[in-house]
Amino acid sequence: MASNQATKTEGTEHEAAPILQQMCIFATVLFVSSLISPLFPKSFPVPTPVIGLVLMYVLLASHIIKLYQVEKMADFLISLIAFLFVPSGVQMANSLNVFTDDGAMTGVMLIVTIILATIILLVVIAYTTAGFMAISRKVFHKSTDVE
Amino acid sequence: MTWVNFFGNALDPKVGGIAFFGIFLSLAVFLIGQYLFKISNGFFLFQPLFVGMVLGIFILWLMAKWFGVSLPTFYMSAYKPGGDILFWFLNPATIAFAIPLYRRNDVVKKFWLEIVLSLIVGMIISLFVIYYVSKIFGLNNQMIASMLPQAATTAIAMPISGATGGIPAVTAMACILNAVLIYALADVLIKVFRLNSDPVGAGLGLGTAGHTVGSAKAVQLGSVQGAMASIAVVVISIVVDIVVPPFAHMMGLF
Known part of the structure; x- marks a missing residue:
C-alpha cells in the first residue's frame, strides 16, 4: 500500500511538465521501440507500440521518467482512443x-x-x-x- | 457537375495526398455519434465509435455512388490519406497505457503470477471454444485459422493468421470489430456476466477482447481495471505469438 501512496502523490507533487517535453518523451520511446521491433524474428512479431508500452513502463518503474513528465499527455491520448479508432472502422469499406x-x-x-x-x-x-x-x-x- | 470539379482533387490518385477530407469526416461522424449517444441516454447501438464507423462507411458509399467510382477506390483516394494521419496516433496512444499500468503498480506486483497464468490458461480455453463455435457455424479451416489470433493487436494477429493458414485481412476485420463491439457492449456484458465483483478479471478481459479500445473503457471503470487491461494488451499479444501456432497445428489447420 505504501508504494501505491508514493506513486499517487508523485503525480501531484510536481506541476505537469510542458506539453512539448511530454511529446518528446513519447516520440523518443516510440523511435527507440521502432529500432528494437525489427530485431524480433518474423515468426515472433512484436510491434513497435507493444515494445513502447513495455519500455515506457520500465522507464517509469525505474524512476528514470517521472509520472508528472508523461501523465497529462497519456491521459489525453487515452481519452482520444475511441475517436482514433474511427479510421480503422471506416477502413472496412x-x-x-x-x-x-x-x-x-x-x-x-x-x-x-x-x-x-x-x-x-x-x-x-x-x-x-x-x-x-x-x-x-x-x-x-x-x-x-x-x- | 461543379461538385465533381470541386471535389476532383480527392478523386485523382496523383493528388490523393490531401488529408483534409478524411480528418474532417472522421471528426464529424464521431461527434454525430457522441450527440446521438447523449440524446438517446446512452443507447448501446449509438456508441460514438460504432456510429462513426457505420456512418463513415455509408457516407463514403453514397459519395462513391455520386461520383460513379467503386467504394474501395473512393476510400483509397478520398478518405485514407486523412484516416492514416489519425491512425498513426494510435501508436503513442498505445504506449500511453504504461501510465495507468504504472499508477497501479501495487496490483501488478501483488498479482503478477495470477495475471500471467490467467491470460495463458484463459487464452487456451478461449481458443478451444472459438474453434468449436467456428465449426458449429460451418466456417472452413481457412476462416477458423483467421479467427484464432484475434486477441492480439492487429500487427501481431495478421502475420500469425497468415502463417497458420488464415486470411490476414479477415483477422484484421475481426480485431477491428472486437474493439468496436467491446466499446459498445462492455457495460451490458459486464452486467449480464456479473464481472464487476472482480476488477482484476474484468480488466484483463476487457484488454484481451477489446484491445486498446477495451483498455480505454476499462480506465473509465476504475484504476485497477485500467491497469489490468493495459497489462493484458501486452501479455496476451505475446501469449498469442506463442500459443496460437502450435494450437492451429494441433487442430490440423495447416
Whole structure:
C-alpha cells in the first residue's frame, strides 16, 4: 500500500511538465521501440507500440521518467482512443468483399462468429482470472482485495 | 457537375495526398455519434465509435455512388490519406497505457503470477471454444485459422493468421470489430456476466477482447481495471505469438 501512496502523490507533487517535453518523451520511446521491433524474428512479431508500452513502463518503474513528465499527455491520448479508432472502422469499406467473397451466408456466419469470439474472450478470461484469484485466496490464504 | 470539379482533387490518385477530407469526416461522424449517444441516454447501438464507423462507411458509399467510382477506390483516394494521419496516433496512444499500468503498480506486483497464468490458461480455453463455435457455424479451416489470433493487436494477429493458414485481412476485420463491439457492449456484458465483483478479471478481459479500445473503457471503470487491461494488451499479444501456432497445428489447420 505504501508504494501505491508514493506513486499517487508523485503525480501531484510536481506541476505537469510542458506539453512539448511530454511529446518528446513519447516520440523518443516510440523511435527507440521502432529500432528494437525489427530485431524480433518474423515468426515472433512484436510491434513497435507493444515494445513502447513495455519500455515506457520500465522507464517509469525505474524512476528514470517521472509520472508528472508523461501523465497529462497519456491521459489525453487515452481519452482520444475511441475517436482514433474511427479510421480503422471506416477502413472496412476497403475490404467489405472479405465478407461477401464466399457468399452472403459465410459472411453472416463470420460476423456472428466474431461477435461470439469477442464475448468468449472477455468472459473466459474474466472467469479464469476469478478462478485463479479464488485459488490464491483459499489455497494460499492470500488477500485478493484491491482498491 | 461543379461538385465533381470541386471535389476532383480527392478523386485523382496523383493528388490523393490531401488529408483534409478524411480528418474532417472522421471528426464529424464521431461527434454525430457522441450527440446521438447523449440524446438517446446512452443507447448501446449509438456508441460514438460504432456510429462513426457505420456512418463513415455509408457516407463514403453514397459519395462513391455520386461520383460513379467503386467504394474501395473512393476510400483509397478520398478518405485514407486523412484516416492514416489519425491512425498513426494510435501508436503513442498505445504506449500511453504504461501510465495507468504504472499508477497501479501495487496490483501488478501483488498479482503478477495470477495475471500471467490467467491470460495463458484463459487464452487456451478461449481458443478451444472459438474453434468449436467456428465449426458449429460451418466456417472452413481457412476462416477458423483467421479467427484464432484475434486477441492480439492487429500487427501481431495478421502475420500469425497468415502463417497458420488464415486470411490476414479477415483477422484484421475481426480485431477491428472486437474493439468496436467491446466499446459498445462492455457495460451490458459486464452486467449480464456479473464481472464487476472482480476488477482484476474484468480488466484483463476487457484488454484481451477489446484491445486498446477495451483498455480505454476499462480506465473509465476504475484504476485497477485500467491497469489490468493495459497489462493484458501486452501479455496476451505475446501469449498469442506463442500459443496460437502450435494450437492451429494441433487442430490440423495447416
